[in-house]
Amino acid sequence: MCKDTGYIIIPNENSQPTFKQCECLKKEIVKRQWNNSGINIETATQTFNTFKAWNDSSKVAKETAIEYFQNFKKIRKNKQNSIMLCGQVGSGKTHLSIALAINFMKKGYKVVYMPYRDVITKVKQNMTDEEYYKKTISKYQVAEILLIDDLYKGKINESDINIMFEIINYRYLNRLPIIVSSEFVMERMLNFDEGIGSRIYQMCKDYIIEIEGKENNYRLK
Template sequence: MKGILSQDMADRIERLRASTKHQALENSATKNSQDSYNCPHCKDTGDIWVDTWTLKECTHCNVRKMQDIQRKVKAAQITDEFKSKTFKSFDVSDRPEPIKQAKRVAQAYVLAFQQIRKNKQNSIALMGNPGCGKTHLLAAVSNNLLDEGVEVFYFPWVEGMKELTSADFEQKQEIIQRMQKCEVLFLDDLFKGRGKPTDYQFETAWAVLNYRYLNNLPILVSTERSISDLLDIDEAMGSRIAEVTKDYKAVINGSREEMNYRLKDEV
């Protein structure tokens, strides 16, 4: 069979075989015996040679899936602290009802995600007081989606806008396009601040949100702004956010002393 292959194709196959063999050797460097591989069939490479020239994905393990999840976690710029945010670690036993309701909404969103992800109402918004756990809950949502192999891109609004402002044109375009096209976008603390966003902040938000709205791409939004506030900033943008988060929205309002867990032992 090798005789009917072009030299270029034969060279490519040899390089692939060498690469796979190298990966298996790297994996084996930390193994004590054949039995210590997670998958003895592919030796944790994710691939099996069927014959001399045919390579196929290993069906005995989920190496490829785990590698894909790890790649997506890294690409999302998610920190170890972020990964520690789970629903289990979000204790609501002594928290007010609006916060308990926000947790229920976040959990319901995760359960429904695969069924609604292509719909217009496929997003979630947690809105209201600072310090009430909005970021924690949406980080828990993100971590659950990442565990399912769904790409999530985390964009903390204040820090992200500072990075965009100082970036060159090509970097700006790369970040904005990633925000537009990723599977799920997590906008944390959208329009944080007392005043209206700057023209550049609004134009960036509009470019991203309108693209995702037109293409039915989900967003996770935490913000201290209300829907009314967002409509005042721009009615078209505010109404889009209201529409896509219609089925999964929680508003957490109340006194600072009651809602802000950071002040629990201070007031």
């Protein structure tokens, strides 16, 4: 449609034509953002194939993630259209989240990666730059699918909560899906901040993967 220019020309009767980003350029931009976060989506090794169902919980986790992927088209517009992977460090939460992202992007969905801690730190450092703030927050608010990796990692204060609320509440109201990985199990997340927690719960409640127990740390295997 764009003849490989990235832009589609929209003619205007009486004035200059306007330009709109082509779908192919939008996809390219999303890919570039992944690269900037240090993940090459084309060569990433975190796939479903490489995720071993080596014990009961990894088996359930893998099955649930695949089921979510297979049902996605059907549930996408529902209130419950999201997935949460939570609990034990090293249990493969990020691995499965990225596997989902790879598969969604192969299907043409634009998945935006949000490494929670890096993003929050940077946003707070630039708090006085209103334009940067708005631009960054809106990128995560409107993404077709948003992957929030390691939600609530590190020390959390009032402004972290406010930033996350802005993002989650927007997505909640507009039924935009999230893939969340976090060390916090659902109950802790609810106790921690009920406003955000209960919204995440409602969005993810059909696909909550909770992994508990050190024996599930693949890194220590």
